[in-house]
Amino acid sequence: MRTSIGQIGSFVGETVTLEGWLYNKRSSGKILFLQVRDGTGLIQCVVVRNEVGDELFERCRRLTQESSIVVSGVVRRDERSQSGYELSVTDVTLVQESADYPITLKEHGVDFLLDHRHLWIRTPRQRAILKIRSEVERAISEFLHEQGFTRVDPPILTPSSCEDTTELFHTQYFDEEAYLTQSGQMYCEAAAMALGKVYSMGPTFRAEKSKTRRHLIEFWMVEPEMAFYQHEDNLALQEQFVSHIVQHVLEHCPHELEVLGRDTSKLSQVRPPFPRLTYDEAIRWLQDHGHDIQWGDDFGAPHETALASQYDRPVFIERYPTQIKAFYMQPDPQRPEVVLCDDLLAPEGYGEIIGGSERIHDYDLLQQRFEEHDLPLDGYGWYLDLRRYGSVPHAGFGLGLERTIAWICGLEHVREAIPFPRLLYRLYP
RNA sequence: UCCCCGAUAGCUCAGCGGUAGAGCAUCCGGCUGUUAACCGGAGGGUCGUAGGUUCGAAUCCUACUCGGGGAGCCA
Numbered sequence: 391m392r393t394s395i396g397q398i399g400s401f402v403g404e405t406v407t408l409e410g411w412l413y414n415k416r417s418s419g420k421i422l423f424l425q426v427r428d429g430t431g432l433i434q435c436v437v438v439r440n441e442v443g444d445e446l447f448e449r450c451r452r453l454t455q456e457s458s459i460v461v462s463g464v465v466r467r468d469e470r471s472q473s474g475y476e477l478s479v480t481d482v483t484l485v486q487e488s489a490d491y492p493i494t495l496k497e498h499g500v501d502f503l504l505d506h507r508h509l510w511i512r513t514p515r516q517r518a519i520l521k522i523r524s525e526v527e528r529a530i531s532e533f534l535h536e537q538g539f540t541r542v543d544p545p546i547l548t549p550s551s552c553e554d555t556t557e558l559f560h561t562q563y564f565d566e567e568a569y570l571t572q573s574g575q576m577y578c579e580a581a582a583m584a585l586g587k588v589y590s591m592g593p594t595f596r597a598e599k600s601k602t603r604r605h606l607i608e609f610w611m612v613e614p615e616m617a618f619y620q621h622e623d624n625l626a627l628q629e630q631f632v633s634h635i636v637q638h639v640l641e642h643c644p645h646e647l648e649v650l651g652r653d654t655s656k657l658s659q660v661r662p663p664f665p666r667l668t669y670d671e672a673i674r675w676l677q678d679h680g681h682d683i684q685w686g687d688d689f690g691a692p693h694e695t696a697l698a699s700q701y702d703r704p705v706f707i708e709r710y711p712t713q714i715k716a717f718y719m720q721p722d723p724q725r726p727e728v729v730l731c732d733d734l735l736a737p738e739g740y741g742e743i744i745g746g747s748e749r750i751h752d753y754d755l756l757q758q759r760f761e762e763h764d765l766p767l768d769g770y771g772w773y774l775d776l777r778r779y780g781s782v783p784h785a786g787f788g789l790g791l792e793r794t795i796a797w798i799c800g801l802e803h804v805r806e807a808i809p810f811p812r813l814l815y816r817l818y819p
Numbered sequence: 820u821c822c823c824c825g826a827u828a829g830c831u832c833a834g835c836g837g838u839a840g841a842g843c844a845u846c847c848g849g850c851u852g853u854u855a856a857c858c859g860g861a862g863g864g865u866c867g868u869a870g871g872u873u874c875g876a877a878u879c880c881u882a883c884u885c886g887g888g889g890a891g892c893c894a
Contacts, residue, residue: 418857419850438851455844470852490829495855496843497831501886557892573894598892599820611894691890733894742894790894804894815886 396430398465398475405480407462408433411512412453412488414495422450424479426461432514435461435477442479450482455494456512458485507810508819518646519806522639523795527591529638530612530789533631534589539614542581542588544574549769557597570595575786576718576773578615579749582784583776589614591791601814603803604691604741606792608812615786621720621730621748624785625706628734628744629662631789632704636660639798652800656737659702666706669728672697688714694742698735704743708732717759720748720783732787740797746787753777 392407393400410428417423422437439447453459463477470476493509503510510516531541547563548571558569574590581588591612598605614631616623636657639647647654667675676683676693683693689707698705709728712721719729731747750756756777760767767774795807805811810819 414855416853416856417850418853421851421853423853423856425854434854436852440851468852470854472854490845492829492844494830494844497855499831499887501826502830504886594894596893600890600892601887602889605893609894688892745894788894793894 394430395426395428395433395473398431398433398477401465402467402475403465405462405464406477407460408435408477409460409485410458412455412457412459414455415453417451420447422447424450424453424461424482426459426477427512427514429517431473433473433475433477434471435463435479437479437482442481446482449484450479453482453484454488454491456488456491456509458488459483460485504805504811504813504816505818511809514649516806518643518649519795519799519801520809521646522643522799523791523807523809525639525642526635526791526795526798529635530589530591530631532638533634534587534614537587537627539587539589540581540585542578542585542590543592544571544577544581544590546571546593559595559597572596573611573788574613575615575788578613578786579784580772580776582615582617582786583780583782586618587614587616599814602691604793604796605814606804606808606811607814609804609808610791611788612791613786613788615784617782617784619748619785620783621708621732621785624746624748624787625666625708625732626662628706628732628746628787629664629704632664632734632744632794633661635794636798647799650799650801652798656702657798660704664704664706664734665701666708667697668708669710672707686711686713691741694735695739698737698741699739701737704734704736706732706734715747717763717765718747718749718756720750720785721755730785736793736797738797738800740793742790743793743797744787744789746785748783748785751777751781751783753781 391401391404395408395410398406408426408428410426412424413427413432414425415423420439424435424437426433426435437447437450460483461477461479462481463479466476466478467474468476492506511520547568549566549568558572561568561570572594574592578588578590589612592610593608594611595608597607614627640654640657670685673683673685676696679696681693681696697707708731709722710731712727712729715729715731719731722728722730729747733742734744735741736743750759753774756774760770792804792807796804799807801807805813
């Protein structure tokens with residue numbers, strides 16, 4: 391019976407065949423322990439000389455790390471095994487012999503591991519992270535579809551900047567200048583006017599020379615955009631959304647979180663409502679706690695960490711000064727010097743995982759903002775059109791996938807939260 | 820772009836002015852319950868590159884290259 395390690399518990403007492411790779415091997419003279427992995431799990435296969443004969447035993451003794459093999463044997467429950475099950479081997483076939491596998495079970499440096507990322511992802515820890523990434527993506531899709539959202543896929547190649555500050559990757563589009571997208575938001579706004587509630591999920595690119603544990607050059611964002619949503623609706627959706635993602639991973643990935651050594655008691659508390667601070671309150675709190683910061687300054691990483699560390703769940707900071715936020719954000723009608731926006735800061739120092747806002751829906755105000763920010767009106771005609779033909783209040787946000795995964799997994803660095811990270815000065819493999 | 824740190828065996832590191840070292844990996848041998856198994860043996864090096872100081876440089880100095888951590892910017 392051909393099966394996988396993840397299903398092995400259903401075959402106790404039966405003879406099964408597994409297809410996988412040799413993760414590790416220990417020998418003890420006349421008994422051999424093969425640690426075999428197949429992507430669904432890890433199992434110890436026991437080869438006893440007296441049971442299998444000298445020829446097979448000798449072949450197993452010569453198997454090398456990461457050789458691909460097909461193993462047959464009888465499934466046993468065994469308390470001495472870490473997974474609870476073992477396989478008593480009856481036959482082993484070599485598919486391909488692996489020679490001089492570079493990644494050993496000992497410690498390795500970051501540079502070496504990143505150079506061998508194509509092999510590093512075979513280790514149990516990296517497998518657990520990628521599994522959780524997949525479940526985070528599934529939780530996102532399932533939640534948003536249940537809430538009536540339609541997925542739209544905005545373009546990667548764009549004619550110009552969506553915002554005015556950050557640096558973009560430049561490329562040629564035949565005879566035209568083009569850039570890799572840094573946000574699908576403006577396209578999602580157009581799609582929200584067609585479909586009501588929409589979201590995009592895909593890669594974005596920032597050509598910034600950021601070199602910290604929170605930055606990737608190529609990273610993934612989920613960007614929901616909702617017609618007829620205002621600031622309060624936006625915040626309520628965000629806290630339900632983030633809570634759902636965290637609870638989904640807790641439910642579906644207990645084994646993976648254990649492999650990562652994650653303290654899940656902190657994640658269990660992530661449920662609505664999330665604490666909220668206005669920008670004004672946050673500035674005052676920071677000033678009261680010895681930080682040198684004035685109203686009108688943007689928060690630095692140490693400020694975010696200090697603010698977030700007060701809470702056991704993510705915290706909203708809302709209503710930032712208009713002057714330090716993006717041009718398309720809706721001013722607070724009571725206080726036009728601030729905008730109806732929010733940042734969501736993850737606990738435990740993981741920083742900003744969401745940036746969101748209500749968008750300007752008034753044509754004249756948006757056009758005025760274009761002039762103030764010296765943006766080329768001709769390239770944004772289509773974006774202004776959205777405010778000419780049935781404009782409605784709308785809001786949306788962007789969630790950084792790798793930062794969210796790094797937080798849920800308790801990672802030191804976002805580079806482990808994506809299969810093949812693109813980092814400053816690193817494009818290989 | 821700025822600040823700090825690093826580069827020695829396939830890997831992780833020690834050595835910090837006087838003959839190049841250890842553990843793991845590899846190969847050989849031993850062990851019937853191992854858990855990054857263990858025990859014995861063997862092979863394995865232009866000490867990142869280029870200059871300089873010195874009787875003598877892996878070691879001290881300068882520049883460069885590559886990488887790591889952080890800041891700014893951002894998600």
